[in-house]
Amino acid sequence: MGLQNLTNDQKMNWERLTKPGRAIQETKFTDPIALRELGLRAPVQRLMGKVGLQGFLNYEARTYERYTLEFLSTLTKGRRRRTLHNLPFE
Template sequence: MGLQNLTNDQKKNWERLTKLGRAIEDTKFVDPITLRELGLRAPVQRLMGKVGLQGFLDYEARTYERYTLEFLSTLTKGGDEEGPFITLH
């Protein structure tokens, strides 16, 4: 895992998203794929079990994949002298 072979746009986005002072929103949902890829699944399961919060690992964020993809497909990326923008169609 790591950041490799990024385009210039991806590098700029990474720098923008990781700059100091950026607010991070908390959530009660756990991403099992991320835990597995970071090698944290078993330790987090043990910790949550010890403090009686094992049930939180079973929560899943409710999403509507098809509707989200349909919405995102209506967006068009553009730019002008004022900077980048996104347009809904």
């Protein structure tokens, strides 16, 4: 078993993602698109139904897509953070 036939990039990503101490943010929301694409929708529905948690599959993360995209578009990798010490004088 295990991971086989990985490219070098995939191996590097695996190593990065499985580092000990890496924080994982849990959530109560499911991703219906991911479940469907992975072929896990029906098995997850069966499992959640058996343990009485079927309602969790109906929770939707309420987001504001337009505002989120606008915010994310303002981010630049490596941009220097503005602090009180480096703000320009106006």
